[in-house]
Amino acid sequence: MATIVGGIATSHIPTIGKAIGKGWCNEPEWKPFFDSYKPVHAWLEKVRPDVAVVVYNDHGLNFFLNNMPTFAVGAAARYDNSDEGWGLNVVPPFAGYPEFSWGLIESMVADEFDITSCQEMLVDHGFTVAMGLLWPKEKGPCPVRTVPISVNTVQSPLPSPARCYKLGRALGKAIEAFDEDLRVVVVGTGGLSHQLDGTRAGFVNKDFDLLCMEKIVTDPEALTDYSIPDLIRLTGAQGVEVIQWLVMRGALTGQVSKVHSRYHGVISNTSAAVMVLENSCADERHAREHVLQEHL
Amino acid sequence: MATIVGGIATSHIPTIGKAIGKGWCNEPEWKPFFDSYKPVHAWLEKVRPDVAVVVYNDHGLNFFLNNMPTFAVGAAARYDNSDEGWGLNVVPPFAGYPEFSWGLIESMVADEFDITSCQEMLVDHGFTVAMGLLWPKEKGPCPVRTVPISVNTVQSPLPSPARCYKLGRALGKAIEAFDEDLRVVVVGTGGLSHQLDGTRAGFVNKDFDLLCMEKIVTDPEALTDYSIPDLIRLTGAQGVEVIQWLVMRGALTGQVSKVHSRYHGVISNTSAAVMVLENSCADERHAREHVLQEHL
Amino acid sequence: MKTSLENHKIPGTIIFDGQRAIDGYALNKMCFSFNSAENRAAFLSDPDAYCRKFNLTDKQREAVKSRDVLGLLESGGHIYYLAKWGGIIGLGVQDLGAQQTGMTVEEFKAMLARGGAH
Amino acid sequence: MKTSLENHKIPGTIIFDGQRAIDGYALNKMCFSFNSAENRAAFLSDPDAYCRKFNLTDKQREAVKSRDVLGLLESGGHIYYLAKWGGIIGLGVQDLGAQQTGMTVEEFKAMLARGGAH
Ligand SMILES: [Fe+3]
Ligand SMILES: [Fe+3]
Numbered sequence: 047m048a049t050i051v052g053g054i055a056t057s058h059i060p061t062i063g064k065a066i067g068k069g070w071c072n073e074p075e076w077k078p079f080f081d082s083y084k085p086v087h088a089w090l091e092k093v094r095p096d097v098a099v100v101v102y103n104d105h106g107l108n109f110f111l112n113n114m115p116t117f118a119v120g121a122a123a124r125y126d127n128s129d130e131g132w133g134l135n136v137v138p139p140f141a142g143y144p145e146f147s148w149g150l151i152e153s154m155v156a157d158e159f160d161i162t163s164c165q166e167m168l169v170d171h172g173f174t175v176a177m178g179l180l181w182p183k184e185k186g187p188c189p190v191r192t193v194p195i196s197v198n199t200v201q202s203p204l205p206s207p208a209r210c211y212k213l214g215r216a217l218g219k220a221i222e223a224f225d226e227d228l229r230v231v232v233v234g235t236g237g238l239s240h241q242l243d244g245t246r247a248g249f250v251n252k253d254f255d256l257l258c259m260e261k262i263v264t265d266p267e268a269l270t271d272y273s274i275p276d277l278i279r280l281t282g283a284q285g286v287e288v289i290q291w292l293v294m295r296g297a298l299t300g301q302v303s304k305v306h307s308r309y310h311g312v313i314s315n316t317s318a319a320v321m322v323l324e325n326s327c328a329d330e331r332h333a334r335e336h337v338l339q340e341h342l
Numbered sequence: 343m344a345t346i347v348g349g350i351a352t353s354h355i356p357t358i359g360k361a362i363g364k365g366w367c368n369e370p371e372w373k374p375f376f377d378s379y380k381p382v383h384a385w386l387e388k389v390r391p392d393v394a395v396v397v398y399n400d401h402g403l404n405f406f407l408n409n410m411p412t413f414a415v416g417a418a419a420r421y422d423n424s425d426e427g428w429g430l431n432v433v434p435p436f437a438g439y440p441e442f443s444w445g446l447i448e449s450m451v452a453d454e455f456d457i458t459s460c461q462e463m464l465v466d467h468g469f470t471v472a473m474g475l476l477w478p479k480e481k482g483p484c485p486v487r488t489v490p491i492s493v494n495t496v497q498s499p500l501p502s503p504a505r506c507y508k509l510g511r512a513l514g515k516a517i518e519a520f521d522e523d524l525r526v527v528v529v530g531t532g533g534l535s536h537q538l539d540g541t542r543a544g545f546v547n548k549d550f551d552l553l554c555m556e557k558i559v560t561d562p563e564a565l566t567d568y569s570i571p572d573l574i575r576l577t578g579a580q581g582v583e584v585i586q587w588l589v590m591r592g593a594l595t596g597q598v599s600k601v602h603s604r605y606h607g608v609i610s611n612t613s614a615a616v617m618v619l620e621n622s623c624a625d626e627r628h629a630r631e632h633v634l635q636e637h638l
Numbered sequence: 639m640k641t642s643l644e645n646h647k648i649p650g651t652i653i654f655d656g657q658r659a660i661d662g663y664a665l666n667k668m669c670f671s672f673n674s675a676e677n678r679a680a681f682l683s684d685p686d687a688y689c690r691k692f693n694l695t696d697k698q699r700e701a702v703k704s705r706d707v708l709g710l711l712e713s714g715g716h717i718y719y720l721a722k723w724g725g726i727i728g729l730g731v732q733d734l735g736a737q738q739t740g741m742t743v744e745e746f747k748a749m750l751a752r753g754g755a756h
Numbered sequence: 757m758k759t760s761l762e763n764h765k766i767p768g769t770i771i772f773d774g775q776r777a778i779d780g781y782a783l784n785k786m787c788f789s790f791n792s793a794e795n796r797a798a799f800l801s802d803p804d805a806y807c808r809k810f811n812l813t814d815k816q817r818e819a820v821k822s823r824d825v826l827g828l829l830e831s832g833g834h835i836y837y838l839a840k841w842g843g844i845i846g847l848g849v850q851d852l853g854a855q856q857t858g859m860t861v862e863e864f865k866a867m868l869a870r871g872g873a874h
Binding site for chain 2: 109111112113114115116117118151152155156158159160161162163164165166167201202203204205206209212
């Protein structure tokens with residue numbers, strides 16, 4: 047059976063992608079930021095995942111409003127990045143794992159999640175910037191196969207934090223039910239607080255970011271009490287991307303240990319942060335499942 | 343508030359579309375079939391719906407495997423039909439009602455259905471043949487605006503009958519919550535038993551068809567006990583389209599009255615049937631909701 | 639990959655599950671392209687070249703050539719998409735049914751007229 | 757249409773709900789086309805003709821011409837798609853932010869460096 051080694055939450059700010067592309071990680075302005083991913087690399091080298099399930103949001107590269115899924119799961123052998131229109135370098139393709147993707151989709155649909163399956167799928171900076179941070183190309187070829195899961199953060203109505211957390215729980219169950227000896231890391235990308243649109247553009251809420259970073263470890267259910275309008279108000283219109291962190295967290299067990307955590311302050315328009323959570327054993331999940339059921 | 347006047351279940355066999363296009367409804371071979379829709383027309387003239395929500399399945403016109411939703415809801419002002427590749431006449435566009443579509447989508451997403459929204463959407467014979475049967479062009483311009491809802495019957499895993507029935511319940515609640523004085527009919531298209539693929543091609547199961555037609559009126563929950571593999575076995579690989587009848591039925595109240603029902607035997611490769619169910623008042627739904635909750 | 643539907647094998651049909659979707663993606667993509675009249679004409683003018691353009695496997699190209707419906711289903715074709723290919727080469731759903739069941743088209747139609755297979 | 761989000765109006769942002777999606781479909785479709793370099797070049801060579809090709813409203817074409825971001829958002833543009841248009845005409849997210857908040861770009865960046873707006 048597959049094992050979830052843990053979860054990673056990380057921002058996916060395009061400017062970071064630009065810095066990666068330019069090789070700026072030792073520039074004084076960027077070094078503290080990139081250095082904060084060294085403990086992440088050390089942890090990944092320790093736990094050696096075979097697969098990364100990457101929960102992100104598409105910003106208008108693969109999905110358009112003519113066919114806009116709430117939850118889309120990739121089931122391709124290869125995921126290409128492509129021109130997003132505003133100048134970010136296109137990065138090389140990522141390896142998929144379609145058999146594993148189908149295992150996840152089957153399990154999640156059986157659990158009454160209405161998944162959109164994608165046998166061809168372009169991945170945008172929401173996916174690629176996170177991958178570039180976790181597995182920098184300087185360290186050699188990317189050692190993991192991937193399953194991208196895109197969450198709708200474009201078209202209201204967005205899925206609620208509670209629904210996203212439940213998707214995560216179904217995802218965790220699906221991963222652990224997959225009948226191969228795999229080590230899986232679940233990545234949630236996006237956030238934290240930021241807003242690009244409107245007269246409140248530039249909005250940042252450090253207090254709420256820190257609250258999210260605390261609760262995501264110890265009490266993720268507390269975050270599921272927020273509605274999407276609550277989140278927009280508290281973390282900015284685009285800060286709602288934190289719902290992807292909730293999917294990641296839902297896939298882990300009730301108890302996790304925090305391996306690493308860093309809040310960076312604002313990069314470009316967005317609060318940047320990274321966290322690594324190590325998973326408890328699966329038995330723990332099953333014991334907790336009952337309690338969660340009552341809460342949600 | 344919007345009112346659901348009732349539901350219609352009908353086959354959508356392409357050959358019927360061909361007969362409509364050729365004007366064969368008075369040919370001896372076709373007259374009994376088309377005549378059986380006269381009571382449907384009489385009922386529609388009595389209840390005068392403003393809107394038809396049409397639950398069907400796309401057969402590879404609008405959706406492909408690169409982005410294949412479980413449940414897709416149209417939110418366009420106009421729905422075009424288009425060339426399906428094997429010679430069916432293209433019919434004129436249908437009027438949409440995007441404000442109503444968004445009302446439905448908002449309510450269903452709030453009820454934790456992971457809807458794909460489609461602001462541009464081609465509708466195939468699964469939609470157009472049903473529309474042509476219910477509102478023949480000879481009777482003048484189509485008097486209803488439409489919301490197409492496409493259910494995945496292409497890519498396994500398909501949504502279970504139970505999930506489809508629950509979607510119907512959420513749909514019924516969403517319609518009744520819409521804050522305008524509208525009369526709505528819900529149409530479920532497809533089936534009944536048939537199979538196009540494999541060494542069992544030509545499979546038909548009249549007994550099961552008649553059972554479905556009975557249970558859909560009096561005890562739809564009984565049908566939700568079947569799994570998709572059960573349905574494939576009992577009604578044929580493509581007979582699973584009956585899950586769209588279940589969505590329709592779920593949108594109605596617990597008690598309905600059967601206005602009209604006709605089983606036609608096999609047309610082309612498929613058991614053809616039509617039914618009209620008149621809805622009880624909404625209070626009835628709310629009283630039953632609790633009981634259903636326990637069953638599912 | 640073990641899928642839940644593989645635990646429910648149903649005689650006489652070919653479930654379009656994840657594994658078939660993987661095997662048949664290129665074939666289905668080709669058939670999906672047949673929604674366009676221009677693409678249908680391109681296929682007809684040189685079927686094998688059209689198959690190669692979509693990277694069909696040798697087995698799939700062979701099955702297209704020999705009009706082997708069961709072979710195309712086994713190698714991942716979905717019947718809805720294959721029906722579009724059938725339309726081009728003059729095979730309707732009853733021709734496809736006859737071929738798969740080893741009947742003549744007349745026999746297949748007569749069987750349906752008697753209420754279908756059971 | 758009453759949407760649940762209209763019951764939750766949030767000062768300073770423009771929720772992309774169903775009504776905005778309806779109003780902005782053509783505009784967003786145009787911006788989505790800017791994922792292609794060829795389309796970006798076509799826009800730049802004659803912006804207004806490109807807008808007309810996508811059937812933008814007069815108000816939207818005017819807002820494109822005057823680079824009025826708030827106007828484009830109000831008329832149904834989504835910021836993710838508008839960002840692609842911004843890229844073409846040399847407006848990054850901080851330029852867009854400065855314009856919307858009535859600051860200079862330097863002021864907007866300085867505000868972010870101090871921890872952003874609250
Ligand atoms: Fe983002
Ligand atoms: Fe059908």
